[in-house]
Amino acid sequence: MTEQIKKETRKIGLKDIPVAVVSPLKKAQSGLSALASLAKGMRLTFSYFRRPSKIVTQQYPENRATLKFPPRYRAMLKLIYEDNGYHRCTACGLCDKACPNGSIKVITRKGATTGRVELDRYIWRLDSCVMCNACVQACPFDALEMGHEFENAVYDRRLLVFNLNRYAGPPASVMLKAEESLRPAMTEKRDRYGGPVPLNGAQIPVVKPLTIQEGDL
Ligand code: SF4
Numbered sequence: 176m177t178e179q180i181k182k183e184t185r186k187i188g189l190k191d192i193p194v195a196v197v198s199p200l201k202k203a204q205s206g207l208s209a210l211a212s213l214a215k216g217m218r219l220t221f222s223y224f225r226r227p228s229k230i231v232t233q234q235y236p237e238n239r240a241t242l243k244f245p246p247r248y249r250a251m252l253k254l255i256y257e258d259n260g261y262h263r264c265t266a267c268g269l270c271d272k273a274c275p276n277g278s279i280k281v282i283t284r285k286g287a288t289t290g291r292v293e294l295d296r297y298i299w300r301l302d303s304c305v306m307c308n309a310c311v312q313a314c315p316f317d318a319l320e321m322g323h324e325f326e327n328a329v330y331d332r333r334l335l336v337f338n339l340n341r342y343a344g345p346p347a348s349v350m351l352k353a354e355e356s357l358r359p360a361m362t363e364k365r366d367r368y369g370g371p372v373p374l375n376g377a378q379i380p381v382v383k384p385l386t387i388q389e390g391d392l
């Protein structure tokens with residue numbers, strides 16, 4: 176092909192500039208090659224009219240209600256709840272230690288009736304979590320999982336700090352051994368935004384703009 180490219184000198188402006196001139200044959204070959212490539216792509220595109228079930232492009236957000244995620248897709252961290260409504264977390268803190276970003280804070284308390292350490296608040300920060308799954312793998316009680324909720328954009332980043340436990344108290348393994356009449360006294364309700372930062376609805380504090388000092392930029 177190199178013999179189809181001639182080197183010439185042309186006057187551009189007031190200077191003689193060396194240029195490479197492509198022969199008409201080479202140009203024709205390039206054009207045919209581009210057309211063949213286009214035809215190949217269009218053949219694949221039009222083939223989907225015959226087999227629509229093979230189309231992989233998702234019509235998001237129109238198909239939001241029917242979106243399917245691969246089982247290993249990771250989004251929101253969740254505490255797993257048994258059918259009876261009790262979680263499995265023993266507040267051992269291993270997930271807290273395993274997190275490379277400090278996105279988890281397990282706050283414990285001493286159970287009023289059991290006298291044992293139990294979960295008070297399970298704080299998780301979506302704003303710093305990288306969905307690495309290390310916390311899920313570290314949990315010896317299979318108390319955690321990565322959920323599929325993916326539309327998590329908010330205007331206030333304080334809303335990205337969650338309280339994952341619905342109640343403070345012992346895990347299902349302890350609750351189920353207790354007498355049913357005693358169980359309500361063993362637990363205390365916790366809110367989704369009820370962590371150490373007041374993030375619950377009307378309690379959101381006024382956001383003040385950061386002051387920029389000279390030298391910060
Ligand atoms: S998924 Fe990774 S980054 Fe997110 S909370 Fe768990 S350990 Fe931390």
Ligand code: SF4
Nearest residue numbers: 264265267268270314
């Ligand atoms: S979620 Fe698992 S690892 Fe984390 S504190 Fe609870 S029991 Fe321990």
